Amino acid sequence: MAVDSPTAPAPVEPPPFRPGLEGVPATQSAICDIDGLQGLLTYRGYTVDDLVAHSSFLETAYLLIWGELPTAAELQAFEQEVQMHRRVSFRIRDMMKCFPSAGHPMDALQASAATLGLFYSHRALDNPEYIVGAVVRLLAKISTMVAAFQLIRKGQDPIQPRDDLPYAANFLYMLTEREPHPLAARIFDACLILHAEHSLNASTFSARVTASTLTDPYAVVASAVGTLAGPLHGGANEDVLAMLAEIGSADRVEPWLDQAIAQKQKIMGFGHREYKVKDPRAVILQKLAEQLFDQFGHDPLYDLARKLEDVAAERLGPKGIYPNVDFYSGLVYRKLGIPEDLFTPIFAIARTAGWLAHWKEQLGANRIYRPSQIYTGAANRDWIPLQAR
Numbered sequence: 495m496a497v498d499s500p501t502a503p504a505p506v507e508p509p510p511f512r513p514g515l516e517g518v519p520a521t522q523s524a525i526c527d528i529d530g531l532q533g534l535l536t537y538r539g540y541t542v543d544d545l546v547a548h549s550s551f552l553e554t555a556y557l558l559i560w561g562e563l564p565t566a567a568e569l570q571a572f573e574q575e576v577q578m579h580r581r582v583s584f585r586i587r588d589m590m591k592c593f594p595s596a597g598h599p600m601d602a603l604q605a606s607a608a609t610l611g612l613f614y615s616h617r618a619l620d621n622p623e624y625i626v627g628a629v630v631r632l633l634a635k636i637s638t639m640v641a642a643f644q645l646i647r648k649g650q651d652p653i654q655p656r657d658d659l660p661y662a663a664n665f666l667y668m669l670t671e672r673e674p675h676p677l678a679a680r681i682f683d684a685c686l687i688l689h690a691e692h693s694l695n696a697s698t699f700s701a702r703v704t705a706s707t708l709t710d711p712y713a714v715v716a717s718a719v720g721t722l723a724g725p726l727h728g729g730a731n732e733d734v735l736a737m738l739a740e741i742g743s744a745d746r747v748e749p750w751l752d753q754a755i756a757q758k759q760k761i762m763g764f765g766h767r768e769y770k771v772k773d774p775r776a777v778i779l780q781k782l783a784e785q786l787f788d789q790f791g792h793d794p795l796y797d798l799a800r801k802l803e804d805v806a807a808e809r810l811g812p813k814g815i816y817p818n819v820d821f822y823s824g825l826v827y828r829k830l831g832i833p834e835d836l837f838t839p840i841f842a843i844a845r846t847a848g849w850l851a852h853w854k855e856q857l858g859a860n861r862i863y864r865p866s867q868i869y870t871g872a873a874n875r876d877w878i879p880l881q882a883r
């Protein structure tokens with residue numbers, strides 16, 4: 495029975511339904527801009543090309559979260575704060591030891607990120623010091639937790655972060671127990687910059703929806719990690735290497751692709767809702783991959799990937815489907831010796847900067863997300879007693 499509400503406003507015509515909210519603005523944001531026809535990506539007005547050439551991941555995170563490039567003193571203080579908070583409690587490390595070692599590191603990361611909320615449970619969203627503290631802790635501890643789970647699942651104890659190493663180098667050190675080559679550390683840092691932010695993608699939308707309930711920032715990041723894990727989003731970078739391995743050799747690229755297209759299979763690492771040209775991050779990552787191959791030796795999978803890109807340009811290019819960020823990132827990480835199932839957790843380490851920027855922006859002009867729906871179910875059904883079904 496309808497509720498009697500004589501003062502209710504007259505119903506308004508709902509906007510048309512757009513599956514996946516394609517083209518529907520769901521927020522206003524000053525953080526990141528994408529020009530999908532020109533292939534341009536900017537963070538706070540700076541191109542990612544400039545940031546990769548001149549910045550570091552932590553400086554870029556500062557820019558994303560606080561809106562301006564830091565001064566030298568601000569950057570030094572921010573780096574020191576992050577460095578001071580890199581360690582995670584032995585309780586979290588012990589909890590991770592109880593995780594199944596065959597479990598996916600993204601699940602381990604989502605659980606660990608949420609656990610931080612237990613340790614830092616005093617929520618004070620209107621206190622700027624609380625905001626700074628949460629930003630610093632999350633940026634610092636997410637990477638430590640990813641590295642810790644990697645060692646724990648191999649049956650080893652996690653190693654402590656090294657205070658003398660910058661962010662990217664320290665992560666590679668915690669992961670491999672070896673200080674990385676400076677070129678490897680620089681290229682890994684560039685990868686973090688490239689993955690740090692990308693406007694209202696699925697995981698960032700998830701972060702903003704969660705943030706809009708005024709829950710704690712650890713829940714915000716944990717919900718975003720869960721969303722990033724799927725194969726249509728962050729999980730695609732793992733699948734690209736599996737796909738290249740399945741193709742096997744350059745002479746199999748054309749028949750493989752033709753068959754995949756005929757079967758309406760999605761080609762992993764290709765296509766993007768926002769870009770109708772090659773993703774600018776893929777352009778940069780391809781150059782970074784080549785630098786790594788020049789220094790540390792060639793990877794035959796790269797030749798295969800390039801052949802696939804060329805053939806796909808003929809077949810899928812007319813539909814605006816080109817390589818996205820995930821197409822070359824896996825080849826870079828593989829050359830750096832990173833296990834395939836850590837590719838998406840690394841994406842999460844970087845994207846934590848973007849999620850936190852959106853968390854902060856959402857808090858600045860918050861209204862809880864509560865979209866409508868178009869009901870397509872049954873109506874006015876007569877109750878059927880259990881014995882009559």
Ligand code: CMC
Pocket residue numbers: 514695725726727728729730759760761762763764765766767768810813815818819820
């Ligand atoms: N291979 C073949 N066809 C494709 C692909 C692809 N990778 N991507 C899109 N299409 C086709 C699709 O079949 C459809 O064709 P038609 O109109 O004839 O039915 C058309 O393009 C539109 O596809 P869509 O799935 O409606 O596009 P979307 O904007 O919803 O999806 C996407 C974007 C990224 C989910 C999709 O391109 C995809 O599944 N790509 C493969 C997975 C992948 O690489 N994901 C990483 C995305 S970038 C990193 C990130 O954001 O996490």
